[in-house]
Amino acid sequence: MxxxxxxxxxxxxxxxxxxxxxxxxxxxxxxxxxxxxxxxxxxxxxxxxxxxxxxxxxxxxxxxxxxxxLVLKQLEHAQAELDQLRGKAQGRLCVGVTPWIALTFLPQVVLDFRQRMPDIQLELFESLMAVAQPLLRDGSMDFAIGQLHPAQATPEFACETLLDYQTSVLVRQGHPRQNAQSIHELLDQNWTLNYAPDGRDALMQELFGKHSAHIDSNRIVRAHSLAILQMMVERADMCTWGPTIMSTAPPFLGRIVALKLSEAFEPRQLSIVTRRNGSLSNAALCFTDCLLQVIRRHARSAKREDRELFETLRLLV
Structure with a gap:
């Protein structure tokens, strides 16, 4: 060839x-x-x-x-690294970012990265894993900042875990079931969820099955973007499930509520997700370093808003 x-x-x-x-x-x-x-x-x-x-x-x-x-993407990486050695840090970096990171840490990460590598063309995707996986697979995306469920951690993907975060059932402020105390009180409600094609069964087990709760699958609308999910929660009174931090991060503060249910959900892990055996470019390594530095600064901060962020987060690196 x-x-x-x-x-x-x-x-x-x-x-x-x-x-x-x-x-x-x-x-x-x-x-x-x-x-x-x-x-x-x-x-x-x-x-x-x-x-x-x-x-x-x-x-x-x-x-x-x-x-x-993948072949052409690796050649782009090689050219970018050769350009950097020649003193010309040029090229393109495509990163998938899970929505709650985009709403919290991402703006400062991008500013720091632009300062360190101003000539790199940066492209950002809203990286719900259902969107990110096929782009990672064919090389269109360099890496994703997101959560890969263990059931999806096939040999084609590798993860470097950064932190874990609490998850909750979320509804709009003022939802008729806002005071529900059990998942069983929500089984007659409509839900909107996001999951990768190979992650549905694991999510259904985590959210319902392990609590002996059974829901009609027709009540579940699969959302492929945060905007659609948000509209279904706020305008169609649907329940969803995701990072607890979404209820305190703008623009959801005061609009989305995390329910205090008797059922406990396992913390999820935020990771750098890459194709296994693929090599990250210098630009990608720089971006991940900027991300880590920003998260660590917020973790050490005494500001009230940062303390509230880390009530549901635990830094692992």
Missing amino acids: KLHQLQALIASAETGSIRAAARSLDISQAAVTKALRELETAQQLPLFVRTPSGLNFTEYGKVLLTHAK
Whole structure:
């Protein structure tokens, strides 16, 4: 496999057609077609099929596409590190950030990082793990700051744990069941939850099963963003479950309430999540160092708002 063939494969997938791929690569359609044909011939496998609406990738093509993206991402890392050695710290860094970190520590982390590496193009994703996992898998995201449930900790991901945090059932201020004392009092309510595709069963067990509570699955709306989850909680009176800190972090302070239920939930761990056996660029290492420094400063702070933050957090590094 040659680099230009992998570039043609990725461009075809991202644009949806050979014509658009040729435009994005600034080469002829014939050159893209030839590169893709050479790939199929070398592998002796069908990688895609042409349809009236564009290209559809076969399972073989999807597997090769994932690895092709990883190859190009590692080459970007190599170029960025060579540029840094030459005194030109350029490149791009893509980071997924779990929402409660975005609402608390992230602004100062970004300011510190920009000061240390002003020439790095920084791209941030709201990193609910359902969003982050496929991006980590294909190399589009360098790393994620989030929580990977043990059931999802497959050999393809590695975690460096930073802290653990308490979790609670959350409802809007003034919800009819705001004074509920047990999860069993909430089983007739509608819920909105976020989970990765392979994390649903573990979450259902943690939230309901281990407490001998059974809920109709039709009562659960899966939310793929914090904004949707927030609207379902505040406007549709749904219950949710997540970090207790969400009830005290802006913009939720005074709007979201953490219920004091008799059932206890296991603390979750916040980690740096990466592809196993992948190497982080110098820019990524700098960003994680900035994150650790900011968290440690807040942990040592005597300010009331910082003390309240760390009532539900425990620093592990």
